[in-house]
């Protein structure tokens with residue numbers, strides 16, 4: 017019997033995949049560095065980085081080598097056993113950060129879920145079961161489990177799924193007075209992205225971050241930093257909190273942690289970790305040897321002066337090209353972000369055109385992101401070649417010209 021031929025086209029998507037995404041019409045089949053090819057062999061320059069994930073580009077030789085060698089050695093043991101790559105990766109993350117303890121999971125949402133549960137559990141054990149209030153921010157994004165999406169600051173993403181986890185308060189980002197108005201001794205945590213990613217690429221101000229730290233200390237609350245998007249070198253430092261000189265109590269990392277292989281981590285201190293015990297939290301896949309081996313290689317490469325210092329040079333090249341475009345088309349009200357997490361906010365007269373520009377860019381052969389309806393977002397490989405930035409920006413400018421003129 018001949019095998020049925022399956023049409024692997026964008027049309028098939030509409031028939032077989034849960035309709036929660038609206039992917040591009042073209043289907044990528046191959047990637048190398050910052051270049052991607054589709055089924056027709058058309059080439060794209062990748063400024064999207066799989067949404068800030070492929071921080072070392074596509075199929076980096078060192079990651080491929082680790083994937084192969086660990087893949088031929090040991091993939092999975094469960095947490096009934098520990099494994100060498102997890103112990104090495106945890107030790108290196110601890111050495112590189114404020115943390116003493118690591119919990120591994122498989123996605124940003126799971127790392128945040130663990131972080132929020134830990135913050136509540138710690139408050140319950142050390143203080144009182146009534147110390148459960150979480151303060152979070154409008155437009156924040158923390159993942160799609162019911163808890164994380166409820167802590168996130170866009171109710172449209174958490175409505176319609178039944179009763180939500182309670183005692184979560186949202187206030188405007190970068191507004192310290194708004195936090196002061198709601199924080200009290202029943203607050204267990206403030207949860208914040210140092211740079212709001214999905215919310216429009218908006219960095220926290222220095223005053224805001226320092227203020228949050230002080231308010232947490234005054235009220236014996238924990239400062240939880242969601243660095244799922246801003247971490248792992250994206251900002252030009254290993255983690256964005258280093259820019260502020262403000263230490264978190266709990267930090268989450270995912271996206272670029274595995275360079276494209278699913279893995280995430282929650283980092284915390286000995287004091288907070290000490291309230292946990294076997295059975296209190298867990299995951300089957302989290303911390304498996306294959307994921308941890310790949311993340312260890314990614315961390316070894318990213319956490320070097322060559323890569324981290326290269327981020328700011330590349331940022332200057334991006335920003336320069338965007339400013340030139342702005343001078344020509346009077347396009348952007350703001351070019352912001354940190355490192356290679358770059359947001360370019362469209363002026364009011366171009367409001368709503370971000371998606372059109374993204375589609376036109378793909379047609380010209382460059383993959384970009386949006387953050388909301390009015391912000392173009394770039395989250396390329398941290399080691400993208402300057403020649404790829406130049407060529408990608410040339411294609412992007414052509415696309416912008418077509419949308420603005422059209």
Ligand SMILES: *Cc1c(COP(=O)(O)O)cnc(C)c1O
Nearest residue numbers: 123124125157158159213244245
């Ligand atoms: C992407 C993202 C998440 C969710 O990560 P998933 O791996 O999609 O679960 C959480 N927080 C931030 C800041 C993110 O950018």
